[in-house]
Amino acid sequence: MNFTPYLSFQGQAADAFTFYGKVFGGTPVLNRFSDIPAGGDMPPLPEEQRNWVMHAQLTLDDGAILMGADMPPQFGGQKQAGVSVAVWRADAEGAKALFEQLAEGGEVTMPFSETFFSKGFGMCRDRFGTAWMVSTGDPAVPQ
Incomplete structure (x- = not known):
């Protein structure tokens, strides 16, 4: 699924x-x-x-x-809220480049950097209001 x-x-x-x-x-x-x-x-x-x-x-x-x-809105539609789209790239450089593109004109909520669980991770909201979580590594393998 x-x-x-x-x-x-x-x-x-x-x-x-x-x-x-x-x-x-x-x-x-x-x-x-x-x-x-x-x-x-x-x-x-x-x-x-x-x-x-x-x-x-x-x-x-x-x-x-x-x-x-x-x-x-008259059909009950509303703007995005309460959800982030998670995206992975195999390498930290590729993930950082993706993060920077998504963050341009938007808002960085957590700068892209190395963490205890990933060689690179960052969160942003793009200029259209979509929240993104960009990470490096394999999403199927716990870091």
Whole structure:
């Protein structure tokens, strides 16, 4: 079984997934609310939300998947809170470079450095509000 993070945005999903595609090396697929055929059972959206992303998916060559969408508040959607996406890289240099890309324009909550459990670990919130935990090592092997 695999768990797939599904990130919530409020109008920034397209920009966020374009950024994640550049950071992680992939091309996101973006399906917008405006793509829904007329006459369906979708409640109407205000004009400013019609181009919001209904579903975004980034699939990497190694099989990793990241998903998300813009969540209209009138349907109970809300911004992300209370969750971090954990990402591992085999080497500390690669993990640090990834951390720095994700943190650019955002907020570093724990600077990337060596810890008792990893050769490199850091936490940040990117400019879109997604919380990240970047580590080096093998996630399947306790450090």
